[in-house]
Amino acid sequence: MKKLVIVLCITALWGCKGGKEAEPQFREKVMQEISLFRQGQVPSDSTINALLRKARETGDSPSLCYALYLQGSVYNYTLRFNQVIEPLKEAESLIPSLPDGDPIAGMIYMVQGSALEQNDYLWAQAREKYEAALPYFERIGDTLRLASCYRDIGRMSLWRGDTALYETAFGEAIRLAERQPNRLIYHDICIQYLLNHLPADTAAMMAESQILCDSFGLYRYAWIEAEYYLRKGDAENSARWIESFAADTAYSRWSLEKYHQLRSALLNERGDPQGAYNELRHLYEASMHRIYEEGLSRTYAVARQYDLERERQKTLRLTIEKQRLYLALGGIVLLLLISLLWLLWERSKRLSREHEKELAQVQAAETARQLADRRATLKQILQQRVALAVRLKRQANVLPKEIPAWVMNYIEENAFTNDTNWQDFLHEFQGAYGDLLTRLHKQYPALTQQDDQYLALAILGLDNNEIAVLLNSSDRTIWNRRQKIKTRLGNSKLDLDTFLAHLP
Numbered sequence: 001m002k003k004l005v006i007v008l009c010i011t012a013l014w015g016c017k018g019g020k021e022a023e024p025q026f027r028e029k030v031m032q033e034i035s036l037f038r039q040g041q042v043p044s045d046s047t048i049n050a051l052l053r054k055a056r057e058t059g060d061s062p063s064l065c066y067a068l069y070l071q072g073s074v075y076n077y078t079l080r081f082n083q084v085i086e087p088l089k090e091a092e093s094l095i096p097s098l099p100d101g102d103p104i105a106g107m108i109y110m111v112q113g114s115a116l117e118q119n120d121y122l123w124a125q126a127r128e129k130y131e132a133a134l135p136y137f138e139r140i141g142d143t144l145r146l147a148s149c150y151r152d153i154g155r156m157s158l159w160r161g162d163t164a165l166y167e168t169a170f171g172e173a174i175r176l177a178e179r180q181p182n183r184l185i186y187h188d189i190c191i192q193y194l195l196n197h198l199p200a201d202t203a204a205m206m207a208e209s210q211i212l213c214d215s216f217g218l219y220r221y222a223w224i225e226a227e228y229y230l231r232k233g234d235a236e237n238s239a240r241w242i243e244s245f246a247a248d249t250a251y252s253r254w255s256l257e258k259y260h261q262l263r264s265a266l267l268n269e270r271g272d273p274q275g276a277y278n279e280l281r282h283l284y285e286a287s288m289h290r291i292y293e294e295g296l297s298r299t300y301a302v303a304r305q306y307d308l309e310r311e312r313q314k315t316l317r318l319t320i321e322k323q324r325l326y327l328a329l330g331g332i333v334l335l336l337l338i339s340l341l342w343l344l345w346e347r348s349k350r351l352s353r354e355h356e357k358e359l360a361q362v363q364a365a366e367t368a369r370q371l372a373d374r375r376a377t378l379k380q381i382l383q384q385r386v387a388l389a390v391r392l393k394r395q396a397n398v399l400p401k402e403i404p405a406w407v408m409n410y411i412e413e414n415a416f417t418n419d420t421n422w423q424d425f426l427h428e429f430q431g432a433y434g435d436l437l438t439r440l441h442k443q444y445p446a447l448t449q450q451d452d453q454y455l456a457l458a459i460l461g462l463d464n465n466e467i468a469v470l471l472n473s474s475d476r477t478i479w480n481r482r483q484k485i486k487t488r489l490g491n492s493k494l495d496l497d498t499f500l501a502h503l504p
Contacts, residue, residue: 026054026055026058026060026063027060027062027063027066029051030051030055030063030066030067030070031066033047033048033051033070034066034069034070034073034104037070037073037074037077042074042077042078043070043074045074048067048070048071048074051063051067051070052064052067052068052071055067061094061097062094062097062098062099062102064094065091065094065095065097065098065104065108066104068087068088068090068091068094069087069088069091069104069107069108069111071087072084072085072087072088072091072108072111072112072115073107073111075087075115076111076114076115076118081115081118084111084112084115085112085115085116088108088111088112088115089112091108092108092109092112095108100139101139101140102136103136103137103140103142103145105133105136106133106134106135106136106137106142106145106149107133107145108133109129109130109132109133109136110129110130110133110145110148110149110152112126112129113126113127113128113129113130113133113152113156114126114152116129117152117156123156123159123160124156124160126152126156127152127153127156127157127160130149130152130153130156131149131153133145133149134146134149134150137149143176143179143180144176144180144185146176147173147174147176147177147180147185147189148173148185150169150170150172150173150176151169151170151173151189151192153165153169154166154167154168154169154170154173154193155192155196157169158196166196170189170192170193173189173193174186174189174190174193177189177190183215184212184216184218187208187211187212187215187216188212188218190204190208191205191208191209191212191221191224194208195224202228205224206224206225206228208221209221209222209224209225210225213225213244218248219244219245219246219247219248220245220248220255222241222242222244222245222248223241223242223245223255223258223259223262225237225241225244226238226241226242226245226262227262229241230262230265230266230269233269235266235269235270238262238266238269239266242259242262242263242266245258245259245262246259256286257283257286257287260279260280260282260283260286261279261280261283263275263279264276264277264279264280264283267279371432371433374428374431374432375432375433375460378428378429378432378460379460379461379462382457382460382462382466382470383462383466385470386462386466386469386470390469422453425456426452426456429456429460433459436459436503437452437455437456440455440503444488444489444490446488447485447488447489448488450481451481451484451485451488453471454467454471454478454481454482454485455485455500457470457471458496458497458500459500459503464478464479464482482496
């Protein structure tokens with residue numbers, strides 16, 4: 001079993017090795033097909049599809065990119081413009097897998113620009129594709145293709161009405177073309193620049209046209225000479241250049257239409273209106289056929305553009321809806337967060353208030369307890385003094401003689417008729433009851449200082465006998481003082497004990 005596993009692993013590794021070795025060979029085959037296509041041998045669709053299938057099976061991204069470029073270029077060459085963009089878009093996504101300095105990267109953008117220019121008349125988009133190809137050709141120093149790109153950018157900018165970019169782009173194209181060993185590209189760019197330049201330089205156009213026709217056999221530019229001699233009325237020279245121009249009629253619909261136009265003008269110049277009419281009829285039929293085909297292409301392009309715009313609007317609408325949803329969710333989350341923070345803050349404030357309230361209650365209870373203790377202590381002291389004074393008086397009364405002077409002195413010293421005793425007691429009373437007497441005076445201004453003595457002792461809970469002892473007065477005197485206090489309080493029938501018990 002182990003031997004079988006080892007054999008399978010070796011076989012798999014060998015297969016992987018074989019795949020690695022076969023990959024460059026397949027890539028070379030694809031490049032060979034591209035080279036043959038550039039030489040004029042157009043590969044069949046089946047050949048291209050086989051290359052694409054093989055490239056996808058092997059997973060070789062550069063080979064797949066080359067095959068897609070070949071397919072798009074063949075579609076563009078065979079005028080199947082509506083099929084060009086799809087394979088080239090996929091090839092564009094594979095450009096990062098190509099080796100550095102590979103010209104195919106720039107050629108992908110160039111063919112896309114050509115398809116957009118010839119089929120859809122999307123000159124702005126075509127110019128963007130030509131501009132995207134520039135960095136790849138600049139990186140490898142391919143001045144020939146750079147010159148072609150700048151030429152095409154110039155043409156696209158002129159059709160868009162940007163004359164400043166037209167001059168700049170064609171100036172750069174001519175500068176690069178001058179450096180080429182093959183002068184064909186230079187004269188070709190020059191004649192295209194002169195054809196669209198205003199004011200037209202007729203002498204330079206004639207010279208360039210003759211060079212292209214005589215030196216390079218590009219007779220499609222012979223129409224310039226033919227039109228020049230027609231305007232001058234030289235039918236003989238015009239006929240000669242028209243026949244030269246006819247050599248290119250098989251390669252372009254525009255050249256065929258131009259040929260019929262020139263022939264009609266020539267026949268009219270020679271006095272053959274019927275021949276001129278026939279040529280114009282051929283021109284009309286060819287133009288209508290071309291307009292019909294281009295109309296179909298434009299209809300497809302407009303429909304495709306409409307579909308793309310609708311998809312873009314749908315994507316934009318979905319994006320806006322998502323943004324609104326995210327914004328709403330964010331607002332809700334923010335609102336919840338703010339609400340949570342507010343609730344936490346309110347809870348903290350409430351807990352703080354409750355804590356402060358508890359502390360105040362504890363402090364108030366402690367203060368009340370201390371005051372109650374002081375009041376009880378003060379009352380106890382007074383009661384002890386009263387008891388002592390009463391006991392002394394009783395003992396003195398049983399003596400055969402009058403109350404000794406020392407007993408009377410002691411009673412007087414401890415009675416509140418003595419101002420010093422009263423002030424000391426008042427200080428202790430205020431410590432236990434605060435400004436109670438002051439508030440009574442503000443509320444009842446008729447009260448006197450003697451009333452204060454009685455009120456203070458009564459508030460402490462002493463009865464009339466005890467008060468009489470402390471004030472060194474008789475019970476009758478104390479009773480009269482109580483009546484006066486009731487009158488000064490505004491109610492002679494007032495229950496004074498109840499009134500004093502309910503004072504705050």
